[in-house]
Amino acid sequence: xxxxxxxxxxxxxxxxxxxxxxxxxxxxxxxxxxxxxxxxxxxxxxxxxxxxxxxxxxxxxxxxxxxxxxxxxxxxxxxxxxxxxxxxxxxxxxxxxxxxxxxxxxxxxxxxxxxxxxxxxxxxxxxxxxxxxxxxxxxxxxxxxxxxxxxxxxxxxxxxxxxxxxxxxxxxxxxxxxxxxxxxxxxxxxxxxxxxxxxxxxxxxxxxxxxxxxxxxxxxxxxxxxxxxxxxxxxxxxxxxxxxxxxxxxxxxxxxxxxxxxxxxxxxxxxxxxxxxxxxxxxxxxxxxxxxxxxxxx
Numbered sequence: 647x648x649x650x651x652x653x654x655x656x657x658x659x660x661x662x663x664x665x666x667x668x669x670x671x672x673x674x675x676x677x678x679x680x681x682x683x684x685x686x687x688x689x690x691x692x693x694x695x696x697x698x699x700x701x702x703x704x705x706x707x708x709x710x711x712x713x714x715x716x717x718x719x720x721x722x723x724x725x726x727x728x729x730x731x732x733x734x735x736x737x738x739x740x741x742x743x744x745x746x747x748x749x750x751x752x753x754x755x756x757x758x759x760x761x762x763x764x765x766x767x768x769x770x771x772x773x774x775x776x777x778x779x780x781x782x783x784x785x786x787x788x789x790x791x792x793x794x795x796x797x798x799x800x801x802x803x804x805x806x807x808x809x810x811x812x813x814x815x816x817x818x819x820x821x822x823x824x825x826x827x828x829x830x831x832x833x834x835x836x837x838x839x840x841x842x843x844x845x846x847x848x849x850x851x852x853x854x855x856x857x858x859x860x861x862x863x864x865x866x867x868x869x870x871x872x873x874x875x876x877x878x879x880x881x882x883x884x885x886x887x888x889x890x891x892x893x894x895x896x897x898x899x900x901x902x903x904x905x906x907x908x909x910x911x912x913x914x915x916x917x918x919x920x921x922x923x924x925x926x927x928x929x930x931x932x933x934x935x936x937x938x939x940x941x942x943x944x
Contacts, residue, residue, distance in 0.1 A: 648826035654703035663689045665850040676822040678837035679830045681847040687830045695725045724789030728800040734774030749792040759787040779810030797827045834935045853941040872898045874923040
């Protein structure tokens, strides 16, 4: 087990940031850690890297206890915080050499991570002269310098343009072939592109823990339909296989069906039989974004 969290609680005075959080991550998994702002993601990550102490509960990283074996945890974890703390006046290779010295990592690791993170063309430049994408690569290289078994990445693609985002995603996927990764992000597409599993936290509590493959297999689908007139939701709820009906705005409705069968024709027939016109009619699988919204909406 790479990460094992048991009943972790963290309070700041009267405010509870984490409330009896428990989960585990197996070796080799890439896990997306999702939640709205203030949900407790960064707090949990800082606890796992020993930057913060929990108020209650226990956790182990690579079988090292975060309370009694802090140095061992720190040596075996690579951490990229949300605000990448780089020394802008240092050269890339110089900064990585400095980081390697802190971890007592062999000097050979410097060139290894430069190559691994695609930094060779920029290795002799000052960090302050690099693009945001390359600065994130430097942060990842620093997190990898000690050759850790576990990587904890807090919002690693924040502020990147689309091309940079794709490059960092590819890099994370490649690193994930050898490492266990816990990845915090607000970007659903990022999780779906790189992760094996998703953990959703809201108001300091775990509200979902699912494999992405299971989400893709869901039999639920959502039909988004706009009529030319308001319809009583109770009538739409009488359609076959309906689980939920929601009036989004005006005459637009989202109807959740518990079936893999495309239900657009059923909704179209309903409109025809009731003298309604369908102004738009779209079908989509109930994926990660809808699960996130359902579980974290106020």
